[in-house]
Amino acid sequence: MTYLTCFFLDNEKDIIVNLYKDLDRMYYVLTTPNHSTGNLIRNLSKTCNLPLSQDDNGMLIITDEIPCFIDGNNQESYIFKLADTEIASIYPDGTVDRKATIPAIAKTLMSQTKDFKLPAGKTIFKTFIRKDLKFRADLHTHMNGNLTGDILIALGIAHQIRYPLYYVKKLELELTDAQWEKVNAQREKVARQFVSSDLQGKYLDRRINDNTFINFADLILNNLDNAEMNIVKIRNSLAVIKDGQAVFTNLEKVYLYRYVFCKGKESEEQIPFAKVDMIPDEDVKNALKQMLRDRENPDYCHNTIFQDKLLWIARSYKKQGVCYAEISDTTLVKKYESIEMLRQVHAVMPSIYQETGVMIRFLAAMRRIPLTIVKDAVTPANYLEQNLEVLKATALDPYVAGCDFVGEEINDIITLKPAFKEIVKIAKADPSFVIRVHAGENDSQKDNIAHSIACVKESLEPGQQMPKMRLGHGLYTYSLASKKGKETLKELKENNVVLEFQITSNVRLNNLNSLQNHPLKQYLEKGISCVQGTDGAALYGTNSIDEQLSLEKMLGLTDEELKQMHDSERKIIEESQKAYSTKKAAFAELLGDRDMEEVLLEKMQAVTISKAKAKSAPKLDANTELKDQIEEITWDRTPVVLLGGSFNTENRTTKISANAIKQMDDMLEYMSPDEVCFVIGHKLSGYEKYLLDHNDKGFRIYSFVPALITKKEAEKIKEADVKVRVSIESEGMGIYKSINYEIFERRPSVVVAFDGNSAAANLIQEAKNGKGRSVILIWNHSKTLMQKAKSLHGYVYSFDGENPLTNIIDSLKTKFKSK
Known part of the structure; x- marks a missing residue:
């Protein structure tokens, strides 16, 4: 076969269709070399009902013949289809007329999970829009x-x-x-x-x-x-x-x-x-x-x-x-x-x-x-x-x-x-x-x-x-x-x-x-x-x-x-x-015959904005207030990041449930303070508070706090038996970035998520994306976090009374040891 040309199914050149000719027959080889997990090509294969194979380098590919058609003018063209959608017409000279694409949104969702659910109609789009409805x-x-x-x-x-x-x-x-x-x-x-x-x-x-x-x-x-x-x-x-x-x-x-x-x-x-x-x-x-x-x-x-x-x-x-x-x-x-x-x-x-x-x-x-x-x-x-x-x-x-x-x-x-x-x-x-x-x-x-x-x-x-x-x-x-x-x-x-x-x-x-x-x-x-x-x-x-x-x-x-x-x-x-x-x-x-710089500098008049009468308390420097508790996370224990208190909206309070507490108790009984340490947020509320109140085995606990905290928050953290890590972010909703930098990008970890909003979802996504291997476990009764879990099918585990947390951890331990 002779290489003819290639074209792309997406704007970022991630889904490549290479074209080859053998006399008057044409074949394609579809690859996704920029996507290392293989999720994209696996899900595309499943959506379009096409078989997967491997090339000489062990990379997953989709390959097949492209049929040739003759139109009313006796002109030949090869019609490339996926899931019954005409993607492109390819002419004998190598000209490609692309008529459909895979949009970035579908590509991302396919890359994210091992079990993509959307149908072909929401994955491959014909690129036609009615002229009178076209956004300009x-x-x-x-x-x-x-x-x-x-x-x-x-x-x-x-x-x-x-x-x-x-x-x-x-x-x-x-x-x-x-x-x-x-x-x-x-x-x-x-x-x-x-x-x-x-x-x-x-x-x-x-x-x-x-x-x-x-x-x-x-x-x-x-x-x-x-x-x-x-x-x-x-x-x-x-x-x-x-x-x-x-x-x-x-x-x-x-x-x-x-x-x-x-x-x-x-x-x-x-x-x-x-x-x-x-x-x-x-x-x-x-x-x-x-x-x-x-x-x-x-x-x-x-x-x-x-x-x-x-x-x-x-x-x-x-x-x-x-x-x-x-x-x-x-x-x-x-x-x-x-x-x-x-x-x-x-x-x-x-x-x-x-x-x-x-x-x-x-x-x-x-x-x-x-x-x-x-x-x-x-x-x-x-x-x-x-x-x-x-x-x-x-x-x-x-x-x-x-x-x-x-x-x-x-x-x-x-x-x-x-x-x-x-x-x-x-x-x-x-x-x-x-x-x-x-x-x-x-x-x-x-x-x-x-x-x-x-x-x-x-x-x-x-x-x-x-x-x-x-x-x-x-x-x-x-x-x-x-x-x-x-x-x-x-x-x-x-x-x-x-x-x-x-x-x-x-x-x-x-x-x-x-x-x-x-x-x-x-x-x-x-x-x-x-x-x-x-x-x-x-x-x-x-x-x-x-x-x-x-x-x-x-x-x-x-x-x-x-x-x-x-x-x-x-x-x-x-x-x-x-x-x-x-x-x-x-x-x-306004300018007249004057220079723009002269006029605009003249118009830049000093502004003093009144300080809002803050409903919240003034903020203090966490590095100064908590200096005696600041300590690096130990390297001789696996960090267990607990979500359930600090990673909500500022005004939302985590409500703990008896069923979830049973999971917490079993986890604390199962884990050893010589093998793991816990990482929590700065609010010390909800499941975080339960951990602190029931730390009978003496687990080392690290609290990530924003760079600016209130006096009340400082006093609460000082009273708690926690080590402190200070984030570069001044807002509590941003501390997930520092947890990612210090943990997920550098070392193996476990995430146990009971509750949270977008900050928790961001932290879970960072754990999945991080260079260090992270086991992610999500409470099955958290509606918001289970939405996140479904989008990460194959990368997270959900737990509840019927599928206990400790059972999952134990089976994963056995699985990793066998490897």
Whole structure:
């Protein structure tokens, strides 16, 4: 057989169909090399009723013949089908006309479990949407999550960015001997600058490797023997994890990989582009060649990386049929960076719009909590005041449509209410100004949708109209049939609040484990304005078309419901285009013959936001308050992480049951304090308290606590017989990240989960994803956690009176010993 070509069934190039010809017969070999568990290809095989086999390397594959057909014009084509759905027409010359795809949401659900339940109709989508129902906007997305890995790689080559040695080693990229010799010589020079550093060991190595660079164009173009595999590894690093759902921690790490390209700096030593045609990846090669042609275009010849990024975002939207987008970006609340960004936007956007017909505007994004993933980054206590000072000026720009509160939803938005008083002042002067809040993304803060509206309403001046308001995600609130739910619906409707839905990111970020209870259809039935976003499509392997298909197929939206969303979106597009024209004229008049920087700096007036009269007690530094109890987790015992008290919403209390207590008692009797230690949260309530009160055998117990705690919490922990680990996160809902870092990523462990909400589900997902082997056991009567368990079939064990916890542990012990 002769290799002909290949094509992909998904946007991330994870499901590869290789095509081979033998005379006039054609065969395919389907592989999923980026998915190490084998769940994806096993579940795809089962869904499509196709036999699995193995290649010469022991990898699972699906292979079969593709039948040839002759049409009415006597033209031959090979029709490739899966589960009776026509996927592609393949012509004798190797041309592939793909007609259906497997969307990222289905791929993730298949990767997550050993027993995928969805039918083929919700797994393989024909890529056709009625023209009159096609969504034309992306109203919820993020600046550095839009471009695919292939485009970012091409940008990195075109601009010859500096690529850190740390990522070369982290991704295990292959370099030539000459490249290693050059980069190691540079590393020696960099290391000399750290001779007096207080850093040691791996921390010192990391800092040196972060500041040692290779020209990315050199890495690819002068290393063509390894280019194909290196491109695959780099591409995979630019999207959330493949084999299952991710959590917010993973998303933050992916952004760090993306920043290398999105915020890249060009190398001092440049190389020629003579070998571009030899790049093995067609998509990277073709994008790079277009980027080089753009340099001959006077409109783009001086483009910065940022301007090229905008150009390719617009080209991507044009390809998807999107004509309007609002991109959330934190740069717009940074004093000098915001001005430089807007200067570059004004310089290139008219040409981009002329070429693509896509209007791009921005939402100035403020973080609801300080970012902790960037090591050594210090966030000032008054960061919100600084953000608002800048926003007062940047909001005047016609390309700025409004503002946004972003970040993991682990705190009540009401704590930021003082900031809204300043924001509604901006909205009073500019009626088109959009106030967007990420709210209802997970179930840890079910009041956040209602509280977001209240923050705006209660900040209005007498007689001031309600500004334009949108809520991103809107998945979770109290039951819409409950009193609180009905009140929330009333507020949404009366205040014309728009809800934005991003189904793929919800699934891939572990915020949605079951599609059955998705609220979109309920909101549409009640007449609430709803629109679609992508949340940074490339991060999640999706795009605007796949998102709409996923909403339609996965949630069963009717044409009437799609039209409701289409009409809400069209209204926003029309209003936004008018707002841009109005603001453009006003901004030109404001500037006159003065420089933009001079005017905007003048408009940045200091802001002092009143400290809210906190209903909760002031917070103390946990490292200081609990210093006498802080101790590393011992390495001579297996950690047993107990969920049932601290991993709920802040206001929800775990109620212990007699049946579950029987399981606890048996577990404590079965386990030995010489073999295991326990890990709990900071509340010391529910099953955690029961453990502390019945620790007759003297188990060592470690309590993970947030970086900031109340005096009452500190006193409670001091009185308890616990060792302490202090998280880098200041909010209790975020301590799962530190448990993952210290336990799941480093060592074997056991998770015993009796109760919890999204923080518990995140911790369970981290345990499944972690590098250390973790046994996960979930109480069968926890409705929320059993939803998580069902999505992880084959990776968790449920227990109850009929299937006792100790029996499962004993059988697993025997199983592992036999191995």
